[in-house]
Amino acid sequence: MNTNLKISNVTKIYPGCVANDNISLEFNSGKIYALLGENGAGKSTLVKILSGVIIPDEGKIYLNENNLKLNSPLDAKKNDIGMVFQHFNLFETLSVFENLIIDSDEQRESVREKIDAIMKKYNFSVDLDIPVLNLSAGQKQKVEIIRCLIRSPKVLIMDEPTSVLTEQETSELFLSLKKFSDEGILIIYITHKLKEVMQLCDEVAVMRRGKLVSVSEIKNENIESLANKMVGQNLKTIKKKKAKTSSDQLIKITNLNFTSEDPFETNLMDINFSVNRGECLGIAGISGNGQSELFQVLSGEIISEKNSIEFNNNYIGDLSPQERREYLMAFSPEDRLEQAAIPQMKIFENVALNNFKSSNFFNNGLINENKIKEHSKKIISDFNVNTDNIELKSQFLSGGNLQKLIIGRELITSPDLLICFNPTWGLDVGAINYIHETLIKINEQNKSIILISTDTDELLKLSDKISVIHKGKLSKIMNSEEVTSEKLGILMGGAN
Amino acid sequence: MIKIVKRDQPSRAIFFFTPVLAIILTLVAGGLIFFILGFKPFEALKFFFIVPIADKYGFSELLLKATPLCLIAIGLSFCFKSNNWNIGAEGQLTFGAIVSGGVALLFYEQEGFYILPTVILAGAIGGMLYASIPAILKTYFNTNEILVSLMLVYVSKLILDYLVVGPWSNPEGFNFPETRQFSDSAKLPLLFEGLRIHAGIFLALAAVVISWFVFYKTYLGFQMKVSGFSLKTAKYAGYKGKKMIILVFLISGACAGLAGVGEITGPIGQLHREISPDYGFTAIIVAFLGRLHPVGIIFASLVVAITYLGAETAQIFMQIPKYTGQVFQGMILFFLLASDYLLFFKIKFIGLKK
Numbered sequence: 001m002n003t004n005l006k007i008s009n010v011t012k013i014y015p016g017c018v019a020n021d022n023i024s025l026e027f028n029s030g031k032i033y034a035l036l037g038e039n040g041a042g043k044s045t046l047v048k049i050l051s052g053v054i055i056p057d058e059g060k061i062y063l064n065e066n067n068l069k070l071n072s073p074l075d076a077k078k079n080d081i082g083m084v085f086q087h088f089n090l091f092e093t094l095s096v097f098e099n100l101i102i103d104s105d106e107q108r109e110s111v112r113e114k115i116d117a118i119m120k121k122y123n124f125s126v127d128l129d130i131p132v133l134n135l136s137a138g139q140k141q142k143v144e145i146i147r148c149l150i151r152s153p154k155v156l157i158m159d160e161p162t163s164v165l166t167e168q169e170t171s172e173l174f175l176s177l178k179k180f181s182d183e184g185i186l187i188i189y190i191t192h193k194l195k196e197v198m199q200l201c202d203e204v205a206v207m208r209r210g211k212l213v214s215v216s217e218i219k220n221e222n223i224e225s226l227a228n229k230m231v232g233q234n235l236k237t238i239k240k241k242k243a244k245t246s247s248d249q250l251i252k253i254t255n256l257n258f259t260s261e262d263p264f265e266t267n268l269m270d271i272n273f274s275v276n277r278g279e280c281l282g283i284a285g286i287s288g289n290g291q292s293e294l295f296q297v298l299s300g301e302i303i304s305e306k307n308s309i310e311f312n313n314n315y316i317g318d319l320s321p322q323e324r325r326e327y328l329m330a331f332s333p334e335d336r337l338e339q340a341a342i343p344q345m346k347i348f349e350n351v352a353l354n355n356f357k358s359s360n361f362f363n364n365g366l367i368n369e370n371k372i373k374e375h376s377k378k379i380i381s382d383f384n385v386n387t388d389n390i391e392l393k394s395q396f397l398s399g400g401n402l403q404k405l406i407i408g409r410e411l412i413t414s415p416d417l418l419i420c421f422n423p424t425w426g427l428d429v430g431a432i433n434y435i436h437e438t439l440i441k442i443n444e445q446n447k448s449i450i451l452i453s454t455d456t457d458e459l460l461k462l463s464d465k466i467s468v469i470h471k472g473k474l475s476k477i478m479n480s481e482e483v484t485s486e487k488l489g490i491l492m493g494g495a496n
Numbered sequence: 497m498i499k500i501v502k503r504d505q506p507s508r509a510i511f512f513f514t515p516v517l518a519i520i521l522t523l524v525a526g527g528l529i530f531f532i533l534g535f536k537p538f539e540a541l542k543f544f545f546i547v548p549i550a551d552k553y554g555f556s557e558l559l560l561k562a563t564p565l566c567l568i569a570i571g572l573s574f575c576f577k578s579n580n581w582n583i584g585a586e587g588q589l590t591f592g593a594i595v596s597g598g599v600a601l602l603f604y605e606q607e608g609f610y611i612l613p614t615v616i617l618a619g620a621i622g623g624m625l626y627a628s629i630p631a632i633l634k635t636y637f638n639t640n641e642i643l644v645s646l647m648l649v650y651v652s653k654l655i656l657d658y659l660v661v662g663p664w665s666n667p668e669g670f671n672f673p674e675t676r677q678f679s680d681s682a683k684l685p686l687l688f689e690g691l692r693i694h695a696g697i698f699l700a701l702a703a704v705v706i707s708w709f710v711f712y713k714t715y716l717g718f719q720m721k722v723s724g725f726s727l728k729t730a731k732y733a734g735y736k737g738k739k740m741i742i743l744v745f746l747i748s749g750a751c752a753g754l755a756g757v758g759e760i761t762g763p764i765g766q767l768h769r770e771i772s773p774d775y776g777f778t779a780i781i782v783a784f785l786g787r788l789h790p791v792g793i794i795f796a797s798l799v800v801a802i803t804y805l806g807a808e809t810a811q812i813f814m815q816i817p818k819y820t821g822q823v824f825q826g827m828i829l830f831f832l833l834a835s836d837y838l839l840f841f842k843i844k845f846i847g848l849k850k
Binding site: 331338339342362 | 712713714715716717718721722725726728729731732733734735
């Protein structure tokens, strides 16, 4: 049976921003639809409206000509609309089966039969009786999908499903999605990754700043044309010039280990690598494989053995972040809002977090506000932060501008080494380009970078050497020309 | 139709307006309560809020009550601004009073300029020691400081009880639960003949100035602020977050201890059972009413001090139970928390639609 989903003149206004501006779209089963847009384009708002999480200010939704009233996620479920969110909604300590029946009012046995049938049909293999916390991200996602399939949905919405998956898991997911589509489930796939749209989808709707920009068939599009629609301008492609390989070693890590008392952290085992001047070492991996711990060990938030880190011929393993900064290291953590910056504090106060001695932010224990402000103004103009008010609380900066501020703050001391962790996570294409250009510039000035990232494309674009971290262990270090994203994917999944 | 809209940005004007609104609402609700109890609301409010401070003596009493509230609230503001929920200031006050009282008793019938500073210092140290217990337990053993600091209040009160009826009780005191009178050199000097206001008020004013300076002008204050917002950021910036936690507790304990010193070395001049009418708890209200800002705390301590005086006056002149004072304190906090809603939301009055 054919499914037809129609969104008609949907508008949702938030204070200071129109998230969805009079959007009308029509979907038919048998096809896979992509909803493409940058962060903040309004695609999440739109699918949240479809799944009953958000109620639109105006507009209607029709499923097979029936006007749906979606006042809660339950309404969406009742109307056969299933949704898999970007962040999993699973109870970690409950078993897979318990998670699956939690919103079901049927008999346990009959649900179990149903689940077994679904798993057999789509070739899923998940142990139903182990706690969810023992599952990989890919398996957790399968649990979420099964939870939708139990209700035999007419529409399945996937919100950025590949952000936590490996290359292999992604292709498995795509196969399943195609199968669902063949069976008549209408699939709406939300993403900002262009490659996936080209690979998977039949039709694509592009959103920008709350407006629907275009609806077109994939066969009439290519990556560049979609990117331009998404961003609204012609993007220049960034290409890194191959750095002259220097043999001048800047940092060397020897036999570094870290054992955590926290069961949710990853232990680091026998890490060895070195980075030369002017080089960018990329560290790939699926999130949660020890990247955060590695970053903290390198930044000094976690102290290690003195001799395990040698920087510029000094042993610095036992120094604090502040002391390491004096040796010309700089750090840009993953979490912009909870670690790298304090949203409730003003821009210039956030700049003062990088307290480098010669910057004279604090004299004799007193705050030197003029100096900090002067410095902040320089960062804002040098790094294109889109504001001129340094008294603004940084929570009012967009992610991209905040990241520029952070990178600017770290670079203004002209460090020899910048260690960054997912520097473009969640940013729009314009900001990503800017950050990438900046990182390339650093290398050109013969400064070094350690780039820990879960974005394989980014790593391949920026790194001179690449290694993969899996369960706290580093793979051997490879030259980036020898590496393909498939090869990285295999290593990220733990195979040799 | 009324529509509630989320604010894009908490408004600064509203930030200072809500405490005033809370006080107005408290007065209205208070009047209503008096009316229900069968009193004339305006007259009762007059006895509560105007009569007590209408003369010189009343004003001195107001400052006398406001002094410990202000001191403690200043200390607490350090804790609260950095998300450390020290609610045991009453215990730190009591313990500070015990230590300083003990030192004062050591100098029984002795005179000397060095005695008073020693007694004051002892009080601050006593408060710090007592505050260090929840601080250390929190930082090194992950205990909840709310629970620990609160329970320690009762411990300190029992210690005080034991001392004043037991080993420290006045041998010539006919078994009254109190110690000997401190010597004059161990007492804070009174400021005016015939009034009870004493030099402790200068301690409070000094605390206001110093706290403002430390929090807004020094690197130490900046580190406390950052640590309070996010320990993760503090760690990343290279600050010693745990030390900051202990430090704010010590500051808070010292202030409460000093308030304790003021209570026993002021007009009373001895240790006894009831040294504080829950100043340590009421100061929590003062700290929030004053928006954790030094200047705000001065005004808030004056406002809340009136409720102590008003309750007594109203009892004397109108036979209104003096516990209404606590009702008023509770109402202020209640309305303050409620009107904080306006910080994040605004109420729009719009015409009927269609």
